[in-house]
Amino acid sequence: QVQLVESGGGSVQAGDSLRLSCVASGRITSYAMGWFRQAPGKEREFVVVTSWNGASTYYADAVRGRFTFSRDNAKSAIFLQMNSLKPEDTAVYYCVADSNPGVVPTKNALGYDSWGQGTQVTVSS
Numbered sequence: 001q002v003q004l005v006e007s008g009g010g011s012v013q014a015g016d017s018l019r020l021s022c023v024a025s026g027r028i029t030s031y032a033m034g035w036f037r038q039a040p041g042k043e044r045e046f047v048v049v050t051s052w053n054g055a056s057t058y059y060a061d062a063v064r065g066r067f068t069f070s071r072d073n074a075k076s077a078i079f080l081q082m083n084s085l086k087p088e089d090t091a092v093y094y095c096v097a098d099s100n101p102g103v104v105p106t107k108n109a110l111g112y113d114s115w116g117q118g119t120q121v122t123v124s125s
Contacts, residue, residue: 001114002026002076004095009119016123020080022095022116032101033082036109037091037121041080047093048080049094049105056104060087084122092118 009077020035022112047095053095057069068081078095096112098105106112115117 002028002031002097002113004097004116006095006116007091008084008120009093010050011122012125014086014123014125016085017081017083018085019122020082020093020095020119020121022078022096024076024114026076027073028071028076028078028097029099030099031114032098032105032110032112033078034096034105035069035073035078036096036112037089038094038118039088040110042091044109045110046107046124049107050094050107051100051103058105058107082121085121087123087125090121090123092120094118110113 006022008020032052035047038044048059066084070079095116097114098112
């Protein structure tokens, strides 16, 4: 397992952009990685997940076309570029890592054994 630290959250207006970053304490080349989020009063949901080799990346329908995932294994970091933000994107965003991934990354939060502390994203209308 690795320790994960997110940054880049904040309060913005609808239509603005934010870029979240997550740095791991060790190498992530063999890890499936992703982002989840949890809005107040709602269950945690997947935003984007990617396989360990980057061959497969899956976005939630709610963010596809607006959010872009990227990964820099040399820096043990992943990123989430969020454009055209909406009030419904307001949530705590978590960076996740799966140390024992399959060929296809899981969209189930239980499949990830490392979680960051979360970073708050607030979008006002």
